[in-house]
Amino acid sequence: MSELRVDAVVIGGGPGGYPCGIRLGQLKVKAAVVEREYWGGVCLNVGCIPSKAVIHAAKTFDKIGHAADLGITVGKPTIDMVKLQAWKGGVVNKLTTGVKGLLKGNGTQVVEGTAKLGKPGPDGHRVEVDGPGGKTTIIAKSVVIATGSRPMEIPGFKVDQQRILDSTGALALDHVPQRFVVIGGGYIGLELGMVYAKLGSKVTVVEALPSILASMDKDCVGVVARKLKKMGVEVLTEAKAKSWEDKGDRAVLTVEGKDGKPITIDADKILLSVGRRPNTENLGLEDAGVKVDRRGYILADDQCRTNVANVFAIGDVIGGMMLAHKATKEGETVAEIIAGHRAAVDVRVIPAVVFTDPEVASAGLTEDEAKAKGHTVKIGKFPFAALGRALSVNDTDGLAKVICDAKSEEILGVHIVGNGASDLISEAALAIEMGAVVQDLNLTVHPHPTLSEAVREAAAAAIGEAVHIINR
Ligand code: FAD
Ligand code: NAI
Numbered sequence: 001m002s003e004l005r006v007d008a009v010v011i012g013g014g015p016g017g018y019p020c021g022i023r024l025g026q027l028k029v030k031a032a033v034v035e036r037e038y039w040g041g042v043c044l045n046v047g048c049i050p051s052k053a054v055i056h057a058a059k060t061f062d063k064i065g066h067a068a069d070l071g072i073t074v075g076k077p078t079i080d081m082v083k084l085q086a087w088k089g090g091v092v093n094k095l096t097t098g099v100k101g102l103l104k105g106n107g108t109q110v111v112e113g114t115a116k117l118g119k120p121g122p123d124g125h126r127v128e129v130d131g132p133g134g135k136t137t138i139i140a141k142s143v144v145i146a147t148g149s150r151p152m153e154i155p156g157f158k159v160d161q162q163r164i165l166d167s168t169g170a171l172a173l174d175h176v177p178q179r180f181v182v183i184g185g186g187y188i189g190l191e192l193g194m195v196y197a198k199l200g201s202k203v204t205v206v207e208a209l210p211s212i213l214a215s216m217d218k219d220c221v222g223v224v225a226r227k228l229k230k231m232g233v234e235v236l237t238e239a240k241a242k243s244w245e246d247k248g249d250r251a252v253l254t255v256e257g258k259d260g261k262p263i264t265i266d267a268d269k270i271l272l273s274v275g276r277r278p279n280t281e282n283l284g285l286e287d288a289g290v291k292v293d294r295r296g297y298i299l300a301d302d303q304c305r306t307n308v309a310n311v312f313a314i315g316d317v318i319g320g321m322m323l324a325h326k327a328t329k330e331g332e333t334v335a336e337i338i339a340g341h342r343a344a345v346d347v348r349v350i351p352a353v354v355f356t357d358p359e360v361a362s363a364g365l366t367e368d369e370a371k372a373k374g375h376t377v378k379i380g381k382f383p384f385a386a387l388g389r390a391l392s393v394n395d396t397d398g399l400a401k402v403i404c405d406a407k408s409e410e411i412l413g414v415h416i417v418g419n420g421a422s423d424l425i426s427e428a429a430l431a432i433e434m435g436a437v438v439q440d441l442n443l444t445v446h447p448h449p450t451l452s453e454a455v456r457e458a459a460a461a462a463i464g465e466a467v468h469i470i471n472r
Helices: 017-026 042-044 050-065 081-105 186-200 218-230 324-338 366-372 387-390 421-433 438-443 453-462
Strands: 002-011 030-035 110-113 114-117 126-133 134-145 150-151 180-181 201-208 234-236 239-245 251-256 263-268 269-273 276-278 309-313 352-354 360-364 375-384 400-407 409-419
Touching: 002 110, 002 324, 017 030, 017 081, 030 134, 030 180, 030 186, 030 453, 042 050, 050 081, 050 186, 081 134, 081 269, 110 218, 110 400, 114 134, 114 409, 126 387, 134 324, 134 375, 180 263, 186 201, 186 218, 186 269, 186 324, 186 352, 201 263, 201 375, 218 234, 218 400, 251 269, 263 360, 309 324, 352 421, 366 375, 366 400, 375 453, 400 438, 400 453, 409 421, 409 438, 409 453, 421 438, 421 453
Parallel strands: 002 030, 002 134, 030 110, 134 309, 180 201, 180 269, 201 234
Antiparallel strands: 114 126, 126 134, 150 276, 239 251, 251 263, 352 360, 360 409, 375 400, 400 409
């Protein structure tokens, strides 16, 4: 049993924990980061990065299929999933191998093993690590819990990565299943459902709520829903997956439809994507006295402080928007606080992007949220179909929507659907953080011909000044 004394220990090396460790090192705090499975967490290994690699491949495949529209003749594309997996693995590898180097390069120690909080001693908090090199007790003044989350299951659907897949299984397939059924029409279900639809699967999405992507702007979701229909993806809303049976050559899924009647669907693979749950079990939270809510998320304030002094929690394990950039913001903020600086997660917006085709991106309030907060709103919309750039790249499904307060004209929310939305949304996030009014976006010169002109024109449309559409 070895002992390590540091000022701060971070449990978990994901996009919350590792940037926290890097910043602690930069701020000259003696720190260690403990990771049990994979450096870079879910995001780099089985989440954001591999999913975007596979989405890119499917998009390329689909574009080749439509090249004839542009007068380009190519043969019918085929996909070698084994080769795609190897390429995806290479992308992941490049990023994950850098994480340990960045931590060490900034003077932060890396410790491999599973960490558990113990009862605090007189000289600080205690974290017991069980690793390949044996057991280590880390004694630290501050602890940052960044243990992330894992997929949720529903009764009757145990993930076996054969018939019932979670996102990790769905990202690792070495073939394209003929019939791919998705339970849960949220981020993962639609991103990966579209991948397999493009690669040739017959895809069905089963969603319990009246709408897919329920948290996103309705106009934007409408564009994605139309695209799904065009692609031949069947979407069953207000439908609940009840049970499934393995028939040897296929799985048969039973779903309770809108009218309460059972519907059966044949499937080769079923992706379960009904949300994620926090990794708080076996962490010693009870010993350390750290409180969780009824769903298991650690309770933390806007400085990510838990109820126990000098124990912080960040990222997916505290809930809210379960996004990598939110985890990173919290990790960097906590490093500042531990180093003695005044800091808090004091942000107006955390942008969100769903990497469907077209992409959906959002910053700030939706129309409904703005109205619920008591705002009278003005709204400007601009369709991608009226954008020279979108036409010239043959990708016109989309729109930008700017919501502002009717009186002050302060921008409250921006929602974009369309390919490129993932990059366009950062301008909106900056505008909202800076308290911009719509004229700030409108008076800023945007380069032509670019997709960013949609954001400017939508802002202009909110005050009746759009040039390339008729203002209403
Ligand atoms: P994690 O990334 O979960 O990292 C936690 C780490 O802690 C893990 O490495 C785990 O091994 C380690 N750990 C846990 N317990 C212990 C312990 N006791 N001891 C030691 N180590 C421990 N977000 C986006 O913003 N954009 C995207 O495009 C996006 N795509 C996604 C696609 C998929 C398929 C999935 C599943 C998620 C995606 N996300 C995306 C969400 C994103 O991955 C998470 O929000 C993010 O990884 C959370 O970061 P985290 O650091 O809180 O936790
Ligand atoms: P999700 O919360 O996005 O969607 C889950 C969906 O499943 C919801 O629409 C819900 O109504 C539905 N559902 C729940 N129970 C159901 C049932 N029994 N039958 C049918 N439908 C049911 O969760 P998802 O897709 O699993 O992703 C988890 C999280 O990971 C996301 O919320 C997001 O935070 C993160 N993520 C982010 C991505 C990005 O930023 N681009 C991409 C992928 C994941």
